[in-house]
Amino acid sequence: MHDMVVAFSKSWGLFYLIALAVGVVIYAYWPANRAGFTRAKNSILDKDDRPWS
């Protein structure tokens, strides 16, 4: 059991972390997402203090 977990974490652990890293970078740099991010980072600066209905 111990050997199985170790083998699994030493092989697949590597791949899923790399896949995750690649996925995050692609998501962050996907051109179509840019507008949404820019809007998001500016929207907190609005001086609006009521929930939207």
Added chain:
Amino acid sequence: MIARLTVAERQSALLILIVMSFLGLAMAVAGRGTPFGLHGFLVIAASIGVGIPLLRKFYAPEPNPAQFEQYYDDPTKVGIVLAMLWAIAGMFVGVWVAALLAWPDLTIDAAWASFGRLRPIHTSGVIFGFGGNALIATSFHVLQRTSRARLPDQLSPWFVLLGYNLFCIVAATGYMMGVTQSKEYAEPEWYADIWLVIVWVVYFLIYIRTLARRKEPHIYVANWYYMAFILVVAILHIVNNLAVPVSFGGFKSYSAFSGVQDAMTQWWYGHNAVAFFLTAGFLGMLYYYLPKRAGRPIFSYRLSIISFWGITFMYMWAGSHHLHYTALPQWVQTLGMTFSIVLLVPSWASAGNALATLNGAWHKVRDDATLRFMMVAAVFYGISTFEGSFMAIRAVNSLSHYTDWTVGHVHAGALGWVAMITFGSIYALVPWMWKRETMYSARLIEVHFWLALVGTVVYVFAMWNSGIIQGLMWRTYTDSGTLAYSFIDSLVAMHPYYIARAFGGLLFLLGAIVGTYNVLMTIRVAKRERAQSDGGTDVPSYGRDPVLQAGE
């Protein structure tokens, strides 16, 4: 405040308090004459203490429905005050134990006042009491503003805030009576742990329910950090505290793990408590209050996303660096060391992102001590994450481990990063919450800033020096191959640094007292101003002219 709860919410609150009283009574009966029984009485007292003001307003009419058109900030306001009071209490005990180390004769002859019982009161008081209340208070504020949605109900945030403080009090009083499962930062026993799980699940549900009601399509990055904090702390807390109580009428329990597995589980928990309690949550604060106060959007939103996922997935593996040169398998130690080094990338990405946000606002940093608190916090975040990665290297750890260097590192993070970002955020938040232009005194913020900064620098430098001297003395050999110094020799060498440390801590405590006075006076002046004006309907200061076009 209670009259603002709906009638149904007041009834539910009363029901919860009655159930809690009965649970407390059962604890008091089952554990009579023991600390467990005393905690039963504490639960009863807490339930009655909340119940009396509730009953006094129990038959008040239904609240004005107009309040549901506004954000719900009452728990945030109470949470801010509680955080400041815990800061004073926790830091006072910190100065006390620092003084005990410098002058051991200062002790009074009582079991509860011994170093071993006071120290966890200090650590839990500042981390969970101060830090936790600040996180809960700010998270409710940030969550509502960034989601453009009100909290889903008015009862569950109170349950979380007050239930969490009950946990903190049970923890601190337990330590005084010797109730501990001796796991660092996880000292409270099984019944307090179960209670915290209930509180924490409700906390997470508030987050999910509010996000489900959000009007803003994108979930702002600060919320991701707060959610990682809540979710991961729940996982850590549950797994590390798996234990079998000796009986349901006593406090003592035994861990489900043993030997090196227990050590690994504990430090998987312990390091991720640093990562997700003391880092992720406070990064949530940083990503909201710093841009807001500087009046500039975060430098790179993309970078904030990448560093979020980096921190979330890599910290999980770093805990084993606490167990270098132990019975833990070598490859697990190396794994922890490697991940700790790689972690520098997302950590510095966050610190750099915060500092780059201030580009173009440095004149504000110069003039505004509130923003300066946040800037210094980002700098210390960069310093202590670099130091942490460095100390995780096995060879460096052989010098630093078990010495005061570790204590210095922790306080560079806790004072320089966590407390500084919290004070900065609170100084930004208090005027918004109590609808004033500014804090009561900008001067006192300035005083607090310099007390905190000087205190931190004195503390950290004292511990760096002390720790490295200590580490070197422990490993210096004579020509004949024996140790050159006895343990007592190293203790004598550390004494001046212990005095300096107690002094640095005292300055930091004084700063927290000044800050608390400033917050309380702001609240008082705001109340007086509102009483003098038209009679005080709680209209948000920015609500009158909405400058924002929905869907823009």
